[in-house]
Amino acid sequence: MLEVTLPDGAKKEFEDGASALDVAESISKSLAKKALAAKVNGELWDLTRPLDGNSDVAIITERDPEALELFRHDAAHILAQAVQELYPGTQVTIGPVIEDGFYYDFARDKPFSTDDFEKIEKKMEEIIDRDLPIERQVWKKEDAIAHFKGIGEKYKAQIIDDIIPPGEPITLYAHSNQWSDLCRGPHLPSTGKLPKAFKLMKLAGAYWRGDSNNEMLQRVYGTAWANPKDLKAYLTRLEEAEKRDHRKLGRELDLFHMQEEGKGMVFWHKKGLAIWHAVEGYVRRRLDAEDYEEVRTPQVLDRKFWEQSGHWDKYRENMFIAETAEDETLSLKPMNCPGHVQIFKQGQKSYRDLPLRMAEFGACHRYEPSGALHGLMRVRAFTQDDAHIFCREDQIEDETARFITLAKSIHSDFGLETHHINLATRPDVRAGSDEFWDKAETQMMNAARKAGVEPVIAEGDGAFYAPKLDFIVKDAIGREWTCGTIQLDYVLPDRLNAEYIGEDGAKHRPVMLHRAILGSLERFIGILIENCAGAFPMWLAPTQVVVASITETAADYAQSVVDKLEAAGIRAEIDVRNEKINYKVREHSVQKIPYIAVVGQKEAEEGSVALRQFGTKNQIVLPLEDALARLSEEALPPDIARAKSLHN
RNA sequence: GCCGGCUUAGCUCAGUUGGUAGAGCAGUUGAUUUGUAAUCAUCAGGUCGCGGGUUCGACUCCUGCAGCCGGCACCA
Numbered sequence: 008m009l010e011v012t013l014p015d016g017a018k019k020e021f022e023d024g025a026s027a028l029d030v031a032e033s034i035s036k037s038l039a040k041k042a043l044a045a046k047v048n049g050e051l052w053d054l055t056r057p058l059d060g061n062s063d064v065a066i067i068t069e070r071d072p073e074a075l076e077l078f079r080h081d082a083a084h085i086l087a088q089a090v091q092e093l094y095p096g097t098q099v100t101i102g103p104v105i106e107d108g109f110y111y112d113f114a115r116d117k118p119f120s121t122d123d124f125e126k127i128e129k130k131m132e133e134i135i136d137r138d139l140p141i142e143r144q145v146w147k148k149e150d151a152i153a154h155f156k157g158i159g160e161k162y163k164a165q166i167i168d169d170i171i172p173p174g175e176p177i178t179l180y181a182h183s184n185q186w187s188d189l190c191r192g193p194h195l196p197s198t199g200k201l202p203k204a205f206k207l208m209k210l211a212g213a214y215w216r217g218d219s220n221n222e223m224l225q226r227v228y229g230t231a232w233a234n235p236k237d238l239k240a241y242l243t244r245l246e247e248a249e250k251r252d253h254r255k256l257g258r259e260l261d262l263f264h265m266q267e268e269g270k271g272m273v274f275w276h277k278k279g280l281a282i283w284h285a286v287e288g289y290v291r292r293r294l295d296a297e298d299y300e301e302v303r304t305p306q307v308l309d310r311k312f313w314e315q316s317g318h319w320d321k322y323r324e325n326m327f328i329a330e331t332a333e334d335e336t337l338s339l340k341p342m343n344c345p346g347h348v349q350i351f352k353q354g355q356k357s358y359r360d361l362p363l364r365m366a367e368f369g370a371c372h373r374y375e376p377s378g379a380l381h382g383l384m385r386v387r388a389f390t391q392d393d394a395h396i397f398c399r400e401d402q403i404e405d406e407t408a409r410f411i412t413l414a415k416s417i418h419s420d421f422g423l424e425t426h427h428i429n430l431a432t433r434p435d436v437r438a439g440s441d442e443f444w445d446k447a448e449t450q451m452m453n454a455a456r457k458a459g460v461e462p463v464i465a466e467g468d469g470a471f472y473a474p475k476l477d478f479i480v481k482d483a484i485g486r487e488w489t490c491g492t493i494q495l496d497y498v499l500p501d502r503l504n505a506e507y508i509g510e511d512g513a514k515h516r517p518v519m520l521h522r523a524i525l526g527s528l529e530r531f532i533g534i535l536i537e538n539c540a541g542a543f544p545m546w547l548a549p550t551q552v553v554v555a556s557i558t559e560t561a562a563d564y565a566q567s568v569v570d571k572l573e574a575a576g577i578r579a580e581i582d583v584r585n586e587k588i589n590y591k592v593r594e595h596s597v598q599k600i601p602y603i604a605v606v607g608q609k610e611a612e613e614g615s616v617a618l619r620q621f622g623t624k625n626q627i628v629l630p631l632e633d634a635l636a637r638l639s640e641e642a643l644p645p646d647i648a649r650a651k652s653l654h655n
Numbered sequence: 656g657c658c659g660g661c662u663u664a665g666c667u668c669a670g671u672u673g674g675u676a677g678a679g680c681a682g683u684u685g686a687u688u689u690g691u692a693a694u695c696a697u698c699a700g701g702u703c704g705c706g707g708g709u710u711c712g713a714c715u716c717c718u719g720c721a722g723c724c725g726g727c728a729c730c731a
Contacts, residue, residue, distance in 0.1 A: 110726095118659060211726030212658025219728040223658050226726070258666080267704090267722050322731060342731060376656050376729060377722090385730080470731070494731095521731095558688045585688065593692035607690055619691065626691065 010061045021058070028054045028196070031066045041068040043200055044077055044193050051076075053143050053193040069202075069233050076104050081141070081195045082131075082205045082231040083109040088186040089130035090227070093123075099188060100162040100215065100224055107241060108205075108230035112213055114162060119225050124207040127227075131205070138199030139183035143192055145176050151189065162215065163189050204238040205231035248484060253536035254382040260541050260598060262532075262549070263383070271380045271387030273529055278549035281578060282532055285547045287368060289644045290392050290417065290525065296646075297413055299364040299394055304346030306370065310336040316345040317502055327372045327387075343369035344496075344521060347395045348503040351517075356507035361517060362398035362406050368528070369393045383533030390528040396520040397505065406520055407454030407476070407493055414478055414491045414524045415458075420645040421531075422538060423480040426487055428460050431468035431475045438472050438498065447495050448474050472498040478524075482538040490534065493522040542599040542621060546644045548578070553600050554616070555582040555591040557607035564611035568604060568631060575639045596621065602638060 011019050011030050021029055027045030031038045031054070045052050046065040051073055058064070067073050083102035090097055090113060102111035113119075146154070148171050155163040167189060171177050180194050181187035195201060208228045215221035232238040249255075257263050262279030265272065275283060291301065307329070313319040318326070318341060327339040340346065347365045356363070370390045379385050396406050415425045430451055433444045451474050455462045462476060469475055478491035496519040500506075509515045525531035535547065545551055552572055556565040562583040572579035582591050588605060595603050604616040605626065616634045619626040629637070643651065 121660080209725055210659060213727045214657075217728075219657070223727075225658075228726080265723095270722075316731095318731065325729090325731085344731090373730080378656060378658095378727080379729060380723090555691090557690055560688080587687095587689050587694065588691055589689085590693055591691085596692055603691080605691065609690085617691080624691080 009058055011058070012061075012063045014063075014065045024057045026055045026057050027052060027064055027066060030058075030064050034066070038066060038068070042066045043068055043074050043195055046073065051193050053141075054196045056143055056193070075231075075233060077193065077195055078201055078205075078233060079104040079109040079231045080190075081198070081201050082229060083111050084180065084182070084186075084188055084190070084194070085131050085134050085198055085201060086127065086207070086227060086229060087111050087113075087188060088134055088182055089127050091186065093127060093130055098160050098162055101166070102188075108208065108228065110226050110228045112215075112224040112226045114215075114222075114224050119210055119227065121210055128205075128207055132203055134182070135198050135201050135203060137183075137185075138197050139185060140197045141194045142181045142183070143194070144179045144181055144187070146179055148173060148175060148177055151177050151179065155189070202232070202234055204233065204235045205229055206238060206242070244484075248486070248537075251484070251537045251540045252382075253384075253533040256536050256541040257383070260549075262536070265382075269388075270377065271375060271385070273383060273386060273388070279532070281549035282535070282543065282547055283528060285644070286525070286528060286532065286535075287392075289420070289546075289646060291368075292644075292646055293413065293417055294364075294366050294394070297364065297409070299366040301366045301368075302347065302350055303367055304343060304350070304369070305340070307337045307339055308346070310338060312345060313338050315502060316499065318342070318345075322373075325374045327374055339372040340369070341371055341373045343367050343371065343391065343393045344395055344499055344519070345503060348499065348505050348519075351397055351505050352503075356397075356517075358399065358507055358509050358515075361507060362396050362402050363517075364394060364396045366392075366394035383529045383536075386527070386529050389530065392523050392525045392528065392531075394522055396522065397500075397507075397517040398520065399515070400518055403450050403495065403518060403520065404454040404457060407451065408457035410493050410520070410522055411455060411458035411460060411476070414493075414522075415460075417524050418478065418480050418490065421535060422544065423482060423488075423490065423534070426479045426481040428455060428462045429465040429468070429477040429479060429489075430455065430462035431465045431470075431477060433474065434467045434469055434471060436471060437469070443497075444474070447497075451476055451495065470494060470496075472496060482534065483540075486537075488534050490526055490531065491522075491524045492526070493520055495519075496521055543601070545601045545638075545641045548599075548601045550580050550598075550600050551577050551642050552579045552602045552604055552638060553582055553591075553595045554579060554604045554606060555588065555595065557588050557605065559583070559585070560608055561606045561611045565606050568606060568616060571631065571635060572604075572638065575635055577638055577642050592619065601641075604634065 008020050009023055009025065011021055013019065019030070019033060027047065028039060028042060031042040042054055044054050044067040046067060047058060047062050083104070087099045087102055091099065094115060096115065098114040100112040100114060102109060148167060152164045152167050155167065167177060178190060178192055179187045180190045180192055182198055206229060208230055211226045211228065212223045213226040215224055230238065230241060232241060257279065260278060261276050262282065263273050263275045265274065294301070310319060313326070322341060326341050329337045331337060347367065350365060351363065368390050370388065372388050375385060375387050380387070398406050411428070418425055430448070432448055452462065455476060473495040475492055475494035477489050479487050480490045481487055500516050500519050505517055506514045507517055554565045554568045556562050565581055565583055569579045569581045582595070592603060599621055601621050603619045605619065606616055610616055615628050615630050617626045617628045618634055
């Protein structure tokens with residue numbers, strides 16, 4: 008006999024060998040019918056898997072969030088069966104659940120085409136209709152390898168061989184006697200339980216076991232949901248995201264362009280650059296307030312320099328290198344740190360100079376692989392909001408904590424919420440002793456806690472010389488972006504011989520903290536565009552106000568309004584074209600201008616403007632002075648607005 | 656870099672089985688002087704991504720390259 012504790016605390020006795028399904032049946036027929044799996048002692052289990060002694064059991068139905076994971080996992084299996092039925096000779100590899108769906112990697116000589124999707128989806132529905140019982144089987148490792156080799160599934164055999172320790176039993180999941188796959192499970196009780204709310208989305212190449220030295224497999228991505236309504240909502244969400252694409256908005260709003268002759272390079276147009284200046288100016292003020300000193304270092308430096316820093320060895324392939332007529336080899340700087348160390352090294356530094364915070368809006372060039380380029384998000388010429396904090400070891404925690412607070416505040420001013428902070432720990436291939444890593448990781452952890460943040464551990468993601476903290480922010484539609492980083496470095500000061508005179512009169516190595524808050528201006532503006540869907544908050548908008556006249560008689564007055572707005576520091580444009588006001592309103596609304604100030608004969612006579620805010624349909628008529636006050640107030644960057652409200 | 660797809664006017668897209676291209680919007684010019692999301696007309700606009708081949712003839716077929724898109728790998 009075994010005792011089962013239900014979620015409400017009720018206890019029930021069952022025969023040995025009873026499964027969660029028996030538990031569900033004992034509660035009600037309808038529950039047994041709806042049951043998809045069970046949570047047994049907190050772990051997701053197959054419904055029909057015999058319980059292992061006394062257990063806490065919760066029945067999972069379609070309404071539980073865990074159900075989605077089951078659906079997606081089963082959708083992956085059913086996809087694999089469908090593909091193998093339709094295209095014999097295709098080998099299966101792995102098919103995990105991912106955010107919003109699943110994928111399955113196949114090995115097949117002939118490439119799949121998205122035209123095949125309809126046929127495959129039909130076959131999947133057919134397999135669902137067959138309602139095949141899904142059976143969990145425990146195999147011995149050797150038998151499983153022999154089995155998969157026997158049916159020509161060399162990838163599966165290899166997975167088992169490489170990953171499963173010898174002697175450990177492994178599980179296969181079988182769709183009746185028609186198909187089976189190596190899988191940890193759990194799964195639905197039968198294929199018929201998968202809701203017909205899935206869709207194959209895209210095709211992609213993917214390296215076997217994620218290694219670019221291996222052959223490339225064909226990956227089929229799909230999405231799966233509990234019901235057709237959720238599926239439709241998801242597809243709508245994708246369409247909405249597409250409308251925010253910064254590449255599309257960049258063209259429509261005339262912010263920037265890119266072209267073949269400068270792959271991965273941005274041509275900033277007037278309006279895009281206006282955003283840039285607003286962002287840069289804001290960050291500069293925030294850094295000033297935190298006692299950073301801004302510098303600028305050379306764009307091109309001799310090869311010797313990069314050899315010394317170690318970048319030549321490790322990243323030469325990704326550097327833009329030039330040979331001069333006088334036989335020098337130079338490189339465009341891929342990063343700013345070595346330059347900053349040179350400034351640090353000018354003259355003698357005392358312990359009293361530390362911490363020294365050196366900032367640069369540093370234009371860097373990296374020859375990124377062509378396939379990595381993506382709009383503003385991944386470019387070859389970019390400007391980092393870079394800074395290096397030279398400090399003593401005992402200052403690391405305070406400086407890091409202080410930085411975290413600053414970065415969070417800046418992100419939030421841009422309307423991005425800090426979702427979490429990752430602590431990237433020691434990678435497999437690394438420099439430095441375990442004691443060093445223990446200490447460094449603890450320092451970063453303590454610093455985060457000091458700033459009131461509990462970091463999420465990202466195992467093995469650190470740089471080869473030190474751990475780092477990465478900021479993950481969430482945008483308006485819930486997407487996550489890695490934005491901002493702080494990285495501990497003991498190596499570069501050593502390589503480049505940075506030193507300061509300590510209290511003891513002796514020379515010491517400073518520690519460097521590499522840090523960025525936006526990452527690169529290019530990418531960050533890309534994120535901003537997508538976050539606000541092109542409708543920038545007033546302080547960032549390239550054009551903040553358009554003054555539109557109704558008839559020519561108001562043209563002079565319109566010009567005087569623009570003059571006053573500009574005198575108040577507002578980015579204003581005039582529109583006195585001979586067009587209907589409807590036309591002008593539409594055009595500037597499409598351009599997502601925050602305010603349209605309409606002036607006609609009436610406004611000219613009484614010295615007022617009719618303000619129409621973007622996103623609203625009604626307008627308010629204000630005396631010009633009031634409108635000026637209101638617009639200047641609204642156009643203030645958040646830091647200045649805060650300072651002003653403190654002052655008042 | 657790797658796999659797959661795409662590339663026709665500034666933009667969004669048509670273009671039947673191979674007979675050298677069309678629409679809407681934007682632009683030009685003219686008329687219209689207008690009260691909150693598109694006034695009417697007019698004209699102009701293309702080496703059909705680039706190169707090679709097949710063909711009497713190629714935007715259409717084949718091939719090489721490039722760029723872009725979706726992923727993978729990479730991201731100091």
